[in-house]
Amino acid sequence: MVPRRCWIHHSVLVPALLMISAANRADNAPKPALLRLSDKLMEGYKKGVRPVLDWRQTTTVLIDVMVYAILGVDEKNQVLTTYIWYRQFWVDEFLKWNPKEYENVTQISIPTEKIWVPDILINEL
Numbered sequence: 730m731v732p733r734r735c736w737i738h739h740s741v742l743v744p745a746l747l748m749i750s751a752a753n754r755a756d757n758a759p760k761p762a763l764l765r766l767s768d769k770l771m772e773g774y775k776k777g778v779r780p781v782l783d784w785r786q787t788t789t790v791l792i793d794v795m796v797y798a799i800l801g802v803d804e805k806n807q808v809l810t811t812y813i814w815y816r817q818f819w820v821d822e823f824l825k826w827n828p829k830e831y832e833n834v835t836q837i838s839i840p841t842e843k844i845w846v847p848d849i850l851i852n853e854l
């Protein structure tokens with residue numbers, strides 16, 4: 730008789746506690762600044778569209794190439810095999826915000842899979 734009552738108490742208590750903590754979080758705690766900012770930036774973002782406000786504007790991509798290592802030299806065929814790092818810089822006109830509205834956040838990291846990236850392929854240097 731007694732163990733059975735105990736078991737019922739537990740099964741009622743646990744969901745009630747979970748509901749209270751979920752309600753507290755939604756009502757009192759504001760969303761963290763980075764989460765709010767990320768939501769704002771990604772809302773309606775289309776990674777397939779070049780990020781300019783005026784389509785007549787070009788997007789300038791700066792490329793910075795660094796030879797990190799020489800992996801091989803084939804003198805007979807005149808082939809130099811290298812390992813390079815390259816960085817690309819461009820302006821995405823859709824990814825802007827007022828830092829004052831986001832606890833003075835001035836930088837955010839966003840995975841490249843989520844945003845427009847230049848379609849540039851280096852075949853040969």
Ligand SMILES: *[C@@H]1O[C@H](CO)[C@@H](O)[C@H](O)[C@H]1NC(C)=O
Pocket residue numbers: 832833
């Ligand atoms: C943001 O910066 C302004 C100016 O420096 C400062 O007055 C304000 O308290 C800062 N806000 C936060 C949330 O840090």
